[in-house]
Amino acid sequence: MTGLPVADRATTRRSSRDLLRGERTAVLTVLLLQAAAAAAALAAPRLLGAIVDDVISGAAMARIDRLALAIAVCTLVQGVLLRYGYLVGYRLGERAVARLRERFVRRALDLPTAVVERAGTGDLANRSSVDVSQVGTTVRDVVPILLIAASQVVLLIGAVFLIHPVLGLVALAGLPSILGVTRWYLRRASPAYLAEGAAAADLTEALTTTAEGARTVEAFRLSGERVTSGTVRVKRQWATRRATLALRSVFYPVVEASYAVPIAVVLVAGGALARRGAVSIGDVVAAALLLQQAIEPLDRVLQFIEQAQRGVASYARVLGVGFGVPEQRGVAPAPGDERIEVRGARFAYANGHDVLHGIDLDLRPGERLAIVGPSGAGKSTLARLLAGNEAPHHGAVTLGGVPVAEIDPAERRRLVALVTQEHHVFIGTLRDNLSFAAPDATDGDMLRALVSVGADWYATLPDGLDTPLGEGAAHQLGPADAQQLALARIVLADPHTLILDEATAALDPTTARRTERALAAVLGGRTVIAIAHRLNTARDADRVAVLADGRITELGTHDELVDAGGAYAALWRSWHG
Numbered sequence: 001m002t003g004l005p006v007a008d009r010a011t012t013r014r015s016s017r018d019l020l021r022g023e024r025t026a027v028l029t030v031l032l033l034q035a036a037a038a039a040a041a042l043a044a045p046r047l048l049g050a051i052v053d054d055v056i057s058g059a060a061m062a063r064i065d066r067l068a069l070a071i072a073v074c075t076l077v078q079g080v081l082l083r084y085g086y087l088v089g090y091r092l093g094e095r096a097v098a099r100l101r102e103r104f105v106r107r108a109l110d111l112p113t114a115v116v117e118r119a120g121t122g123d124l125a126n127r128s129s130v131d132v133s134q135v136g137t138t139v140r141d142v143v144p145i146l147l148i149a150a151s152q153v154v155l156l157i158g159a160v161f162l163i164h165p166v167l168g169l170v171a172l173a174g175l176p177s178i179l180g181v182t183r184w185y186l187r188r189a190s191p192a193y194l195a196e197g198a199a200a201a202d203l204t205e206a207l208t209t210t211a212e213g214a215r216t217v218e219a220f221r222l223s224g225e226r227v228t229s230g231t232v233r234v235k236r237q238w239a240t241r242r243a244t245l246a247l248r249s250v251f252y253p254v255v256e257a258s259y260a261v262p263i264a265v266v267l268v269a270g271g272a273l274a275r276r277g278a279v280s281i282g283d284v285v286a287a288a289l290l291l292q293q294a295i296e297p298l299d300r301v302l303q304f305i306e307q308a309q310r311g312v313a314s315y316a317r318v319l320g321v322g323f324g325v326p327e328q329r330g331v332a333p334a335p336g337d338e339r340i341e342v343r344g345a346r347f348a349y350a351n352g353h354d355v356l357h358g359i360d361l362d363l364r365p366g367e368r369l370a371i372v373g374p375s376g377a378g379k380s381t382l383a384r385l386l387a388g389n390e391a392p393h394h395g396a397v398t399l400g401g402v403p404v405a406e407i408d409p410a411e412r413r414r415l416v417a418l419v420t421q422e423h424h425v426f427i428g429t430l431r432d433n434l435s436f437a438a439p440d441a442t443d444g445d446m447l448r449a450l451v452s453v454g455a456d457w458y459a460t461l462p463d464g465l466d467t468p469l470g471e472g473a474a475h476q477l478g479p480a481d482a483q484q485l486a487l488a489r490i491v492l493a494d495p496h497t498l499i500l501d502e503a504t505a506a507l508d509p510t511t512a513r514r515t516e517r518a519l520a521a522v523l524g525g526r527t528v529i530a531i532a533h534r535l536n537t538a539r540d541a542d543r544v545a546v547l548a549d550g551r552i553t554e555l556g557t558h559d560e561l562v563d564a565g566g567a568y569a570a571l572w573r574s575w576h577g
């Protein structure tokens, strides 16, 4: 399984700026409000320092009361400014997250199915839930707080410099160790959190597949194997979590120790300066209080740097979803006609391991071609190439002279439909389930489509086209009904070419017969390529292609192939008794 790509650092940085583009006024307002709040906060220690000096010099009580009142007013002003600062900041964050979510949904919907299948739905599910909400928290909470706290620290240390430059320099004593350990931590944190994210996605993928395939797991007694594979993934996630925990266990203690040092040194140096009359005792108290006040925002900066790291790692994973979308999408010209041509097509799921070795095939519009062959011969792979879900790494598969895989996916689905055993009923009404195949279809069109595929269950629905369907709905469709729903969608989409990949193979015989009758109604007037597991499908086709080991070994009408006496003839004889 190849995971979805992850954006590199430069792209992540560029896109972070993009995320805040158009928000310059809001960003400036947040910064101004927070800076003003921080400035108001600076007044309290200075005023307290003044009170200390006044008490020492025996100043009047009324003056001390005024100073105390000024402290209260400054604190109130700070509170009001902070409230509005946070309000604007959070709104800004919410808007940015909403934009990010919209972009993510667009990108995820643009992903070719082949990319999602290869990456595994767990990876996409993890990125759309855990990672998007992690980025959300970062933008909404972490970035504003980081900006605010960082500016508070600068202002507070700046204020100590204003009291006396020597005290300012002393106040910086704890910074080298904080900066050093932060650099050490940041270098290691990003890859460690990326590894943690990837391990979590892998575990989600394994658990989801096990839960989805619970019946198969039970039927084939695979529970032991699934538990082992789950345990391996849990261990991997545990190891990656330990790695990030190890980083934190060095980072935080060093930082905590570095907070205490500057205050102690400021008090010692301040005492020496006060003895020489360079500063007053009040100044020393104010400087120590300012530094004490700086601990809280500094602590927040460091704590949130860690969260920001997680956010950046998640953002790189969210952005990576966009890289799974091939760039040439939508640029291919519209196909000239309905002819399908396959020329020397080679395809490999893993580099160097071709499963199709140079396929040549021409399909006339309106022709019915059956593809037969042993399991693993490459029939489904060829079907995926013909439907444009995959592109050959060598040779070409074209529709009307245009490479099928390069046609805009929405346009392609209008022209070519791949019908497989999978038949998904989406959560929504029956109308919703039908209308995405043809958004302009009227209720009458939908009813005709349902009737044409024999979906007589429609008459029993309590609310007709408005009946809710899908997981959790009161009315559940059985496999055959769901397959008929899928076929009704095809009638509405009206593609000129249908590729049937064992569409009825997984159904029980009665259901399969019902579905095949429905299928027959859909096939009329279209080019049909059917992967045939029952040879009567092959007999009824205009031509039969025999696929073995990724190569077409026989091609002709049923009668021609039976007369030729090759592999197909042997298969036919053994099947026909």
Ligand SMILES: Nc1ncnc2c1ncn2[C@@H]1O[C@H](COP(=O)(O)OP(=O)(O)OP(=O)(O)O)[C@@H](O)[C@H]1O
Residues within 6 Å of the ligand: 349, 350, 355, 373, 374, 375, 376, 377, 378, 379, 380, 381, 382
């Ligand atoms: N997603 C995939 N990743 C890697 N290898 C794959 C994938 N799908 C199929 N293969 C391999 O490609 C080869 C052709 O598989 P394919 O499913 O096309 O054969 P098939 O003729 O349709 O078989 P069946 O009749 O059993 O469905 C097989 O060796 C299979 O293991």
